[in-house]
Amino acid sequence: MKKLIVLSGAGMSAESGISTFRDSGGLWEKYEIDDVATPNGWRRNPGMVLDFYNQRRRQLLKSKPNAGHFALAELEKEYDVQIITQNVDNLHERAGSTHVVHLHGELMKVRSTGPGEEVFVVPTDKPDVNPGDMCPKGFQLRPHIVWFGEAVPEIEKAEYMTYNADIFLIIGTSMQVYPAAGLIHNVQPGVPIYLIDPHEVNHLSYEITVISKGASEGMKEFVKLIRALEVKL
Numbered sequence: 001m002k003k004l005i006v007l008s009g010a011g012m013s014a015e016s017g018i019s020t021f022r023d024s025g026g027l028w029e030k031y032e033i034d035d036v037a038t039p040n041g042w043r044r045n046p047g048m049v050l051d052f053y054n055q056r057r058r059q060l061l062k063s064k065p066n067a068g069h070f071a072l073a074e075l076e077k078e079y080d081v082q083i084i085t086q087n088v089d090n091l092h093e094r095a096g097s098t099h100v101v102h103l104h105g106e107l108m109k110v111r112s113t114g115p116g117e118e119v120f121v122v123p124t125d126k127p128d129v130n131p132g133d134m135c136p137k138g139f140q141l142r143p144h145i146v147w148f149g150e151a152v153p154e155i156e157k158a159e160y161m162t163y164n165a166d167i168f169l170i171i172g173t174s175m176q177v178y179p180a181a182g183l184i185h186n187v188q189p190g191v192p193i194y195l196i197d198p199h200e201v202n203h204l205s206y207e208i209t210v211i212s213k214g215a216s217e218g219m220k221e222f223v224k225l226i227r228a229l230e231v232k233l
């Protein structure tokens with residue numbers, strides 16, 4: 001099966017009612033990145049950081065995958081679909097995608113701030129994590145999120161996946177945050193690249209087939225295009 005490697009971002013979940021970051025009204029218009037998504041913010045005010053992620057976790061529990069998520073899961077019948085997502089939601093998995101790599105962490109997980117940094121799943125019936133919530137060894141629990149300035153442990157795996165793509169799809173990301181945005185440089189010459197986004201995205205002057213639509217509608221057009229490609233090959 002051909003490897004369809006997908007790089008998804010916040011726009012993938014926009015139609016599920018989850019805010020993006022840099023669109024008008026996006027999360028970074030309401031919160032200071034330094035306050036809620038950096039190690040400094042955590043050191044300064046862990047309660048504010050925990051509350052930021054508690055709110056996003058509660059919103060996620062009220063959200064459902066959209067047609068775009070389901071279309072990607074459906075494509076697993078025809079392609080080896082491997083998703084590299086910048087999203088911390090679990091909507092790809094809940095739509096049925098079986099190969100998802102979270103570059104920036106996962107909202108439904110927390111980890112110990114002590115040695116070993118053990119990871120724990122947040123129970124859906126107790127979605128809040130507060131100051132004083134400790135791991136079994138007595139260390140404060142923190143969101144299992146990659147904050148700005150922190151290492152991106154999964155990036156080598158993502159680079160390898162992208163290097164082996166037969167088709168590369170970028171969907172719902174403004175391509176402004178590295179190293180995720182740099183993954184496009186790992187796509188081998190001649191491998192077709194598609195981009196689904198209703199707005200203009202700077203795609204680093206690569207030869208790209210742009211589908212200027214939202215995720216759900218865009219995925220319908222994308223599936224038609226790659227099926228036509230199969231016929232040609």
Ligand code: APR
Nearest residue numbers: 009010011014020021022086172173174175177199214215
């Ligand atoms: N369908 C597809 N794309 C959409 C839709 C939609 N319905 N609505 C908006 N978009 C597009 C926007 O046009 C934009 O290009 O989704 C993109 C969202 O861009 P950002 O808000 O910058 O989100 P993202 O690219 O995922 O941000 C990357 O930045 O703050 C960090 O860690 C955070 O993972 C995030 C990273």
